[in-house]
Amino acid sequence: MEFLRHVVVLVHLVGFAVLFGAWVVEAVSRRRQATRVMDWGLLIAGVAGLILAAPWPAGIELNYAKIGVKLVILLAIGAVIGIARARQRRTDATPPALFWAIGVLTFANAAIAVLW
Numbered sequence: 001m002e003f004l005r006h007v008v009v010l011v012h013l014v015g016f017a018v019l020f021g022a023w024v025v026e027a028v029s030r031r032r033q034a035t036r037v038m039d040w041g042l043l044i045a046g047v048a049g050l051i052l053a054a055p056w057p058a059g060i061e062l063n064y065a066k067i068g069v070k071l072v073i074l075l076a077i078g079a080v081i082g083i084a085r086a087r088q089r090r091t092d093a094t095p096p097a098l099f100w101a102i103g104v105l106t107f108a109n110a111a112i113a114v115l116w
């Protein structure tokens, strides 16, 4: 069971890598758009995160305040990506504040995971 939890943590980290990696590619290439790859990363990190939010295997202690904050930030990232993509469809441009918010919020969630 503990091995299985570690596998889910690994999947969670792959989701984080896909989301943050996609964002870094956009930042460095100066396209600065919200992309479908970010959707996939967010979905993978989110689903794996929810599985990890359940107290298994028996006896494990979880920090629910930290998990709650991470969930709120994940929903905020999803909202920002959604708004940015709707704007892109209409005007072809992404407001810089929305683009930077995706990276900052993703980095913040990883920092909270590791440092809290």
Ligand code: HEM
Pocket: 005, 009, 012, 013, 016, 019, 042, 045, 046, 048, 049, 050, 052, 053, 067, 070, 071, 074, 077, 106, 107, 109, 110, 113, 114
């Ligand atoms: C973009 C969103 C997210 C990012 C970037 C992220 C990042 C991370 C990282 C880097 C870790 C590894 C920390 C470590 O092992 O020290 C981690 C662990 C964890 N995350 Fe997330 N996370 C996100 C969303 C979520 C969500 C939405 C939840 C739950 C609702 C969640 C629940 C957890 C839990 C419970 C762990 C601990 C796993 C364990 O050690 O058993 N995460 N997260």
